[in-house]
Amino acid sequence: MSDTGTEASEDRAEAEPEATAVAADLADERLLQSKGLSGWLQMQVNRLRSGDLGNLPVIIGLAVICIGFYAENARFLSSRNIVSITQYAAPIGIIALGIVLVLLLGQIDLSVGSVSGMAAAVMAVLMVNQGYSTLVGMLAGILVGVAVGAFYGLLFTWIGVPSFVFSLAGLLGFQGVLLLVLGENGTINLPSDSYLLEFTRFSFVTGWQSYALVALLVLGFLGSQYRSSVKRRAAGLGTPWWPMVLARAALLGGGLGFLTYYVNIDRGFSYLWILFVVLVMFADFALRRTVWGRHVFAVGGNVEAARRSGIKVNRVFMSVFVLTSTLAALGGLLAAGLQTSVSQASGTTDTNLTAIAAAVIGGTSLFGGRGSAYSALLGILVLQAITSGLNLAGVESEVRFMVTGAVLLIAVAIDSVSRRARSSSGRG
Structure with missing residues (x-):
């Protein structure tokens, strides 16, 4: 009896690790193993019930927008219009990608539009007024973004100024710098033979x-x-x-x-759009596959817990603020090439609102810790599709602002509802 009982106990002990592993595998969705089609479908249903909607709402919304505008005007889904939507969405999409990063930390940058305009103005002055090459002008513009991001990082980590405050000050201050740099003329036309214009306006992959x-x-x-x-x-x-x-x-x-x-029936995808997609893919890889990316999500989820776990929180904040401003500067340079000029209207409030709205509409949470680099791509496609569709319908610009505001409100409401669902289901 004793020998039999001992053997049974040993068998149970050997089975316990395997049972525990299976239990852990089923308890955590990240460890879940799909058992065929039914298992995969059940996993998707469980995600939706728990409030993990992912990019589903924005994808459905984009499909509804396309169907609605196509019913109004068949030209909306023409090859030429799709190429134009993607081409003109790219510069602000790149700025929105930076907004995604800062929102993941639960922070905000209201000055990305002003930074983009200021960087473009610096580039234009160096190229046109000072006679420097396009490469030198673009490098100077990007360095402007790096310097602004580093300055923001120091204000946040060393002094403790809230991001809302210093970015609001930057929105006003850098717009003043834009006016100062441009001078009395107020507009600088970029050289027609610049390869920046060639890249942004006339280069397509076919x-x-x-x-x-x-x-x-x-x-x-x-x-x-x-x-x-x-x-x-x-x-x-x-x-x-x-x-x-x-x-x-x-x-x-x-x-x-x-x-x-x-x-390809028209012109094919522009190189500008391809650059944007590559940047999104690179950012997605960095966020999901690197230590830095895991630290960004950890800090955005709970700053104090991240600090106590040994994460260099200040370094994470500094890196994200620098990347956000750098992407804003890059987006401003590309927008200038697409528009062939820099003016006092470059990087105005509309740029700020569109970039922030794109990140939120694409699925990045305002509460931090949840989002994806693809939020910038999906969100800017939604907004650019709305703009293009309303323009084809002959609707005035004020209606576009109202529609964009309504879509943004819906996106934030969905995020709030899904957040409560995740909290009630124990997912946080």
């Missing part, structure tokens, strides 16, 4: 190059999934269900392939 980019994206997606599976299997965690991974890859390749074929 033919086999565009399809090669689609193939690279699909292969990159599969490689990322395979790498993740290898690491999770080595750690004893659940792995993705590969038939679903392959189905998603096929859907991604097919959708992008058709879209590429369709825009």
